[in-house]
Amino acid sequence: MTSSTRPILEVAGLTRLHGPGCPRCVAATGPAAGSNVCPHCGTVVACADVDLTLMRGEVLGVMGESGSGKSSLVRLLYGDDVPTRGAITFHDGDTPLDLLALNARQARRLRNRAFGIVHQNPHLGLNFRVSAGGNIAERLLMGGEMRFGRIRERAMELLTRCEVPAARMDELPGRFSGGMQQRVQIARALATDPPLLYLDEVTTGLDVSVQATILDLILELQHQLGVSMIAVTHDLGVIRMLASRTIVMKTGRVVESGLTDQILEDPQHAYTQQLVAAAL
Amino acid sequence: MNASASSPPARRSAGYAFGFLDDRAKRELRRSMLKAVCLPGYQVPYSSREMPIGRGFGTGGLQLTLALVGPADTVKIIDQGSDDSVNAVNLRQFIELTCPGVRTTATTQAASLIQTRHRIPETPLAADQILVLQVPYPDPLVVVEPSEERRKTMHGEADYSRLWVKLYEEMVHFDEITISHRYPTRIAGHYVIDPSPIPRWDVPKLHQAECLYLFGAGREKKLYAVPPHTDAVPLTFDDVPFRVEDFTDPATGARHACVRCGATDSFLDEFMDDTGRRIHQCSDADHCRQRLAAGSHVVEAA
Numbered sequence: 001m002t003s004s005t006r007p008i009l010e011v012a013g014l015t016r017l018h019g020p021g022c023p024r025c026v027a028a029t030g031p032a033a034g035s036n037v038c039p040h041c042g043t044v045v046a047c048a049d050v051d052l053t054l055m056r057g058e059v060l061g062v063m064g065e066s067g068s069g070k071s072s073l074v075r076l077l078y079g080d081d082v083p084t085r086g087a088i089t090f091h092d093g094d095t096p097l098d099l100l101a102l103n104a105r106q107a108r109r110l111r112n113r114a115f116g117i118v119h120q121n122p123h124l125g126l127n128f129r130v131s132a133g134g135n136i137a138e139r140l141l142m143g144g145e146m147r148f149g150r151i152r153e154r155a156m157e158l159l160t161r162c163e164v165p166a167a168r169m170d171e172l173p174g175r176f177s178g179g180m181q182q183r184v185q186i187a188r189a190l191a192t193d194p195p196l197l198y199l200d201e202v203t204t205g206l207d208v209s210v211q212a213t214i215l216d217l218i219l220e221l222q223h224q225l226g227v228s229m230i231a232v233t234h235d236l237g238v239i240r241m242l243a244s245r246t247i248v249m250k251t252g253r254v255v256e257s258g259l260t261d262q263i264l265e266d267p268q269h270a271y272t273q274q275l276v277a278a279a280l
Numbered sequence: 281m282n283a284s285a286s287s288p289p290a291r292r293s294a295g296y297a298f299g300f301l302d303d304r305a306k307r308e309l310r311r312s313m314l315k316a317v318c319l320p321g322y323q324v325p326y327s328s329r330e331m332p333i334g335r336g337f338g339t340g341g342l343q344l345t346l347a348l349v350g351p352a353d354t355v356k357i358i359d360q361g362s363d364d365s366v367n368a369v370n371l372r373q374f375i376e377l378t379c380p381g382v383r384t385t386a387t388t389q390a391a392s393l394i395q396t397r398h399r400i401p402e403t404p405l406a407a408d409q410i411l412v413l414q415v416p417y418p419d420p421l422v423v424v425e426p427s428e429e430r431r432k433t434m435h436g437e438a439d440y441s442r443l444w445v446k447l448y449e450e451m452v453h454f455d456e457i458t459i460s461h462r463y464p465t466r467i468a469g470h471y472v473i474d475p476s477p478i479p480r481w482d483v484p485k486l487h488q489a490e491c492l493y494l495f496g497a498g499r500e501k502k503l504y505a506v507p508p509h510t511d512a513v514p515l516t517f518d519d520v521p522f523r524v525e526d527f528t529d530p531a532t533g534a535r536h537a538c539v540r541c542g543a544t545d546s547f548l549d550e551f552m553d554d555t556g557r558r559i560h561q562c563s564d565a566d567h568c569r570q571r572l573a574a575g576s577h578v579v580e581a582a
Contacts, residue, residue, distance in 0.1 A: 104433070104436075104437060105436075105437040105438075108437055108439065127445075130445055130446075130448075130449055131449060131452060133448075133452065134445050134448055134449050134452070137444075137445055137448045138441055138442065138444075138445045141441040141444045141445060141448070142439075142441040146444075146517055146518045147517060147518045147519045148448065148451055148517035148518075148519050148520050149519050150519075151448065151517075170452050170453070
């Protein structure tokens, strides 16, 4: 991997509570308690005290069962949700930016330019009422590209790179197969050359051969473009193939983190051991 | 209102207060209009009153007109360019009934206050004139975003990329932008407005104008303004220029002319005459009339 020693994203103490919240919420929930619902006030602790650092060009895997807070974490990082506590620092080139201190317009502009996201469900990431090319055009327009000819060229280039036939760029995504919809999502996410990409269960629900080609595509793009990625999945195969480092989440906490090989070969936490054993 | 005792008898005609609306309603409308002028293109909410005409027949424009009009004003009402169509006649009679002392006219230059539907006069308006447009749908984003809450955020952040995506799709499917009226127009570099159902022909008249344009949507309870000397730029791509309607006759290659006054520089309505022949005529009836009065005539022989 081409990861460097310079961080692109630093997260400290990220916590998101859904509910009234009380001083005992965090202490009374978590892996030890086996629940993320506070017994005192009923607050749902989506994630608590998450620390992580993503280096430039690195792929970080986020692994965990359903409800462990993986997607909540991505929503917070991408700016779809606001954390209750914690700090997110994004290094925009050499400028560290406190994402939570930006106003709505600044945050949206940064997100359009610097972040891409690929959802598990293409309906979340694509507008099915406009063509595949139009979906890519939207990202380019958000990034300030106002030349029609240039938008067409760039959309065609991106779709070709993501192995969607350029002849089909003016068709609606609803007429594509699931794998192709995922490729269009990836093309859209990459439209503005973002340095940071979030992959939220990108291969879940696709058949195995399509999964393999999508993962190939992501790896290839990662090698060519050096994009930093956070890949959320419950599929150990995806983690093994993509991620150099991995964190394991359970009931909203990070229970283990380290090199992917180490975690998969020699899991330390009882939950990780169970997860790895269950996959084999 | 306490003014009833001191009002001169002339102002009590038909049993209504001058201008039909009560003073508090007028004050609220004027405040909202001032706010709209201060924030060009911003849709100011206001408490649209029940009027004795149906919503959708120009209640928004009428309320603005009634809040602005004073006894010294001369009012002109236009419907689709004409002073004599049903909507225009009804509104003009209503103003004559409820605003004693106010004169009405069909001549664009003679009016201090013009209320219009679907057209902006061909004659450029002056600094002492106000044009009030009747608006059915004030929000240009409604075609791409159903939630008003999200639309407000999008307006606030000047996030109009989805409107451009719509233009992109039109370019892809038709090789040109096919919006014929209500062309989304960016005001003073921020808010995009729906300029009411005026044809594209009229959109450039909003840009750096001498007069004040006010837009009133009665049903949707919103009003907005394009003040004088303000930029009004129709949305388009850098490499796709904005175009107005083209009246070139594909058969002859020449531009269609008005059958009455022979004008080749006005917005034309196309229709069939009694013999089934396609003819074109100025949409702005007053413009056509003034040209005829000044001696213009049709040069071509039928």
